[in-house]
Amino acid sequence: KSYSVYVYKVLKQVHLDISMLSKAMGITNSFVNHIFERTAGEASCLVHYNKHSTITSREIQTTVCLLLPGELAKHAVSEGTKAVTKYTSSNPALFFLGKSLWKATNQLQ
Known part of the structure; x- marks a missing residue:
């Protein structure tokens, strides 16, 4: 999965006059994917x-607090x-559906 579009949007919000080389974007994208994979694994x-x-x-939230300083x-x-x-x-x-599923899941436990 590529997050390049989102990284670029955030970069432009922070620094309008700065661009990023494609190699740097690739490294940033790999980092984001790695953090998401670790977060999912630890949460699991x-x-x-x-x-x-x-x-x-x-x-x-607990996982993020464990993984990031x-x-x-x-x-x-x-x-x-x-x-x-x-x-x-x-x-x-979606909020109400999610809340209903959450309640149903917790009632089963």
């Missing part, structure tokens, strides 16, 4: 350890929470 381990069957935002973890959790809030507020049907 947490779910298994806690004898649950669903990865929730709690496992993702200090302020970077706090910032990542904050931005992730903001993104999920924005997404669920613009897609209320």
Whole structure:
């Protein structure tokens, strides 16, 4: 999966006058994929350890705090929470469906 478009958009939000070489973009993309893979793997381990069957935002937040150092973890959790809030507020049907599935899953445990 490529995140180059998103990396470029964030770069332009931070520094309008800076560009990125394609090799640097490739390295950045590999880094993002690696972090996502590690996050998914660690979250899966947490779910298994806690004898649950669903990865929730709690496992993702815990994993981010385990994988990323200090302020970077706090910032990542904050931005992730903001993104999920924005997404669920613009897609209320998905929010309620997700909430119903979460309740049903937790009632089974």
